[in-house]
Amino acid sequence: MSFSHLGLSDKVLSAVAAAGYTTPTPIQDQAIPHVLAGNDVLGIAQTGTGKTAAFTLPMLTKLEKGRARARMPRTLILEPTRELAAQVEESFVKYGAKQKLNVALLIGGVSFDDQDSKLVRGVDVLIATPGRLLDHFERGRLLLNGVELMVIDEADRMLDMGFIPDIERICKLVPFTRQTLFFTATMPPEIRRITEQFLHNPIKVEVARPASTLATTTQHLVKTGREGHEKRATLRELIRSAEGLKNGIIFCNRKSEVASLHRSLVRHGFSVVALHGDMDQPARMAALERFRRNEVTLLVASDVAARGLDIPDVSHVYNFDVPHHADDYVHRIGRTGRAGRSGVAITLAASADTKSVAAIEKLIGQSIPWMAAPAITVVDEKPAVERPRHRPARGHDRRPAPQAKRPASAPSQVAKPKAAARAETPRTAARAAEAPRTRDSEGFALPAFLLRPVPVKA
16 A cells, blocks of 8 residues: 555655655545545544645645635635644645745734734744634734635643633635644543534544544653652652653643653753743753754653654653543553553552543553662752851841849849830920910810910900
């Protein structure tokens, strides 16, 4: 079986051969003919099965005819993250090297003016994240009534990130007669509703059971404590004792945990970079590129790196935190064991993660074996802080110095009454010497200024 029987153009076939691919994957073999026929396609496949090429190759064949107009893209591809959008752009550049197509990337962290200049020249392929796409549309810099084919990729990730309202709005802005390609790894009820609403008699292509894991990935659970130092020490020993570790991705649930774990691994001499959503786009792309080029061994990341990133040769995946959603586990460990290679996925689980682990095992339809935890030595990772030798600045909180105890023979000093203390001052002594105030008929004391005589003119 080869790509020649799928109906792709000669230019696309030569580009595929130049890239070194000879046999299509199951999702590509089943989806490409339907895309070329103009049908709506609902593709359900686990991560790492070649979904990107399943819509990239037929789109290149269909775009050989026609010409783009200013601010009116011919095709639209929606991706949940910047990294996925940039990766799809690389696929078009690689497979469309012999075609003169204009490809534009609309993602956050990049200047609006640079993106607008590409839209003015006319775009054949527009790859965008939903938020930045709607920003350009609301500014009047983009028209969507010329879209002939729309791709919604990683739809279940769109749902997790809260993009479904934006997707519904975009689907109403593009022409009703467009062709829609919908790709997802799982089919929760909300995604099913979207497909029934915006796809017209779609051809369902399912090459793997939803939420299934790759058979080439060996999965393990490791018992660990919830305390930070102990958990990080367990991870370090797992990395040091790993067999055949070429590179690895470490997933955390929170962006703050990514940063703290990255600092800890750097302090202990590991070759590691971090990747999370709070980083600006150049830093994110630089970190990902260093990991792809094997300049660093480890990548500590949030779930922004769990979906669709094309890093084919990852030997190990470590779940430092058990994911909150069972679907995320499937996508995380899908970063290893790709393209027929073997991989290892290890999840650190505490006693509080029992329910999350049970949900994962129920979703994937198998139990995950436990492996023995390595022997660790917990070391306080916080650097020693020297006490300042200078006295604290004025206004800073300081504990009062302890007062020396008086000897027992010292006579106790009796506090003076408040009235006596007031009488000792000159002012109170003068007031006490004054005559009692005059009172009115009801017994209230009259102030002294009312008793002064009023001067009368003669």
